[in-house]
Amino acid sequence: MSFSNYLETKLLDHVFGDTAYTAPGTLYLGLHTSNPAEDDSGTEVSTSGTAYARQTVAFTTSGDTTSNTAAVEYPTATASYGTVSHVGVYDASTAGNLLSYGALTTSKAIATGDVLRIPAGDLDITLD
Numbered sequence: 001m002s003f004s005n006y007l008e009t010k011l012l013d014h015v016f017g018d019t020a021y022t023a024p025g026t027l028y029l030g031l032h033t034s035n036p037a038e039d040d041s042g043t044e045v046s047t048s049g050t051a052y053a054r055q056t057v058a059f060t061t062s063g064d065t066t067s068n069t070a071a072v073e074y075p076t077a078t079a080s081y082g083t084v085s086h087v088g089v090y091d092a093s094t095a096g097n098l099l100s101y102g103a104l105t106t107s108k109a110i111a112t113g114d115v116l117r118i119p120a121g122d123l124d125i126t127l128d
Helices: 004-014
Strands: 027-032 055-057 059-064 065-066 082-090 098-110 122-128
Touching: 004 098, 027 098
Parallel strands: none
Antiparallel strands: 027 055, 027 082, 059 065, 065 122, 082 098
């Protein structure tokens, strides 16, 4: 997964510009049907009539990689989400700032009645 422009700027200012950055207390995982890219310009799944909502996600870090500590499960879709191809980590349950994003290994079409579940340890953010 890659960092967004927002997070890159915050971290650079924090480390090199002497501007404090406070990490969000809760992180949220969003689903996208197109690449959110560094500027969060992609298409997030619609919340209108789908039962979709960003879900909380927590991470644990070992070495240069942080991974989700528990499974992330979305509510049963009440309408199609479309084909989910990317995920994004946000600092708010709605709106907010994209922090990190990446493509799924395999895109998944989510139809009415489907439940998308991402197992613990399957989301990795690596710095090297």
